[in-house]
Amino acid sequence: MHLILFGAPGAGKGTQGALLSECLGLPKIATGDILRDAVRDGTELGRQANGYMDAGELVPDPVIMGLVRDALHSPDAVDGAIFDGFPRTQPQAEALDKIFADLGRDLDAVVVIEVPDDRIVERMSGRRTDPETGSVYHLKHNPPPPEIARRLMQRPDDEESTVRRRLAVYREQTEPLISRYQRAAVPIHRINGSRGIEQVQRDILGALGC
Numbered sequence: 001m002h003l004i005l006f007g008a009p010g011a012g013k014g015t016q017g018a019l020l021s022e023c024l025g026l027p028k029i030a031t032g033d034i035l036r037d038a039v040r041d042g043t044e045l046g047r048q049a050n051g052y053m054d055a056g057e058l059v060p061d062p063v064i065m066g067l068v069r070d071a072l073h074s075p076d077a078v079d080g081a082i083f084d085g086f087p088r089t090q091p092q093a094e095a096l097d098k099i100f101a102d103l104g105r106d107l108d109a110v111v112v113i114e115v116p117d118d119r120i121v122e123r124m125s126g127r128r129t130d131p132e133t134g135s136v137y138h139l140k141h142n143p144p145p146p147e148i149a150r151r152l153m154q155r156p157d158d159e160e161s162t163v164r165r166r167l168a169v170y171r172e173q174t175e176p177l178i179s180r181y182q183r184a185a186v187p188i189h190r191i192n193g194s195r196g197i198e199q200v201q202r203d204i205l206g207a208l209g210c
């Protein structure tokens with residue numbers, strides 16, 4: 001099964017993608033996570049991506065397509081994958097169609113996690129990541145165990161002005177892709193992402209018939 005998770009930054013794609021990956025036994029291909037690892041490790045990819053990410057802008061399409069192509073060719077992904085944060089632009093969506101055609105694969109479903117902008121800003125200002133495991137917490141809505149709390153970090157791109165820029169980029173460039181998949185008759189499942197993590201997960205699994 002190949003599944004795309006859409007949703008504004010902070011809508012819960014990372015959290016829900018990780019839960020889905022566990023439930024469905026499929027790898028999560030999260031381009032943002034791959035880029036953050038590259039920045040942390042100081043690789044050439046990280047050097048190329050860093051400035052765009054800190055400004056809340058998109059990393060150029062050719063860089064992203066290289067990552068996704070590699071991830072989809074990995075043996076882990078022979079039975080499918082869950083895309084989190086990809087595709088984000090029209091050229092990325094077109095390139096993904098071509099990779100699927102080359103590999104003889106199909107997109108099975110699109111899940112859209114819907115959360116209003118004001119709620120997103122409130123959520124992201126409290127979002128913290130565990131640098132050791134990559135787990136994501138929220139100081140108010142999903143507090144970490146005390147032994148983890150002291151090592152949590154805030155992503156630089158979770159600061160309010162950058163969050164607002166990322167939201168604008170999502171609304172302008174990424175959200176229109178949903179109607180593209182609708183026109184291609186891919187099943188689209190719209191999920192109310194303003195509720196608790198478990199409720200949202202139940203709704204997503206229910207919609208996918210898992």
Ligand code: AMP
Binds near residue numbers: 084
């Ligand atoms: P995310 O964790 O998915 O919100 O991604 C964090 C940042 O990484 C984004 O604001 C972009 O700068 C970059 N990024 C992640 N995925 C993509 C993508 N598919 N296309 C372009 N830039 C991306």
